[in-house]
Amino acid sequence: MGVTCVSQMPVAEGKSVQQTVELLTRKLEMLGAEKQGTFCVDCETYHTAASTLGSQGQTGKLMYVMHNSEHPLSCFALFENGPCLIADTNFDVLMVKLKGFFQNAKASKIETRGTRYQYCDFLVKVGTVTMGPSARGISVEVRPWWLRSGMC
Numbered sequence: 823m824g825v826t827c828v829s830q831m832p833v834a835e836g837k838s839v840q841q842t843v844e845l846l847t848r849k850l851e852m853l854g855a856e857k858q859g860t861f862c863v864d865c866e867t868y869h870t871a872a873s874t875l876g877s878q879g880q881t882g883k884l885m886y887v888m889h890n891s892e893h894p895l896s897c898f899a900l901f902e903n904g905p906c907l908i909a910d911t912n913f914d915v916l917m918v919k920l921k922g923f924f925q926n927a928k929a930s931k932i933e934t935r936g937t938r939y940q941y942c943d944f945l946v947k948v949g950t951v952t953m954g955p956s957a958r959g960i961s962v963e964v965r966p967w968w969l970r971s972g973m974c
Contacts, residue, residue, distance in 0.1 A: 830951075831960040839950055839957035846948050846962070847937060855941035861949065862891040867930040871923050885924060887917060929954060934961050943967055 834842045851857075870882035884902040889911070897913040900906050909916075917924060936949025947963040 855939035868924040
């Protein structure tokens with residue numbers, strides 16, 4: 823059993839998101855961290871279709887569908903205040919067929935891309951968080967290198 827910590831990093835004062843990511847990766851490399859490749863995680867948000875809501879003023883539920891390059895054959899769905907589902911990559915096709923129940927929230931795809939490093943007993947992933955064409959932030963994940971990464 824282990825712990826994975828994912829944090830949002832603040833952008834350095836007077837620097838862009840990309841400049842801050844480069845600064846963090848240079849610091850990791852100066853410490854002796856070894857590059858282990860790249861990673862990508864994307865997330866699309868779906869909301870309950872209006873036709874499925876009752877007339878008593880019910881609010882819609884959200885569902886987040888994620889893909890992780892470390893799990894290329896899987897798709898992860900996280901329901902708001904509910905369970906997490908792990909399915910194969912064809913889950914996206916199912917979501918298209920369920921458009922009467924869940925609708926894709928427009929312009930809500932978020933993606934994190936970056937580089938994986940091994941530093942001592944830890945895997946460190948530094949990535950740029952983007953929404954559409956613009957960078958929105960920086961994510962840093964730290965976990966023991968031997969701990970299998972799981973989305974749920």
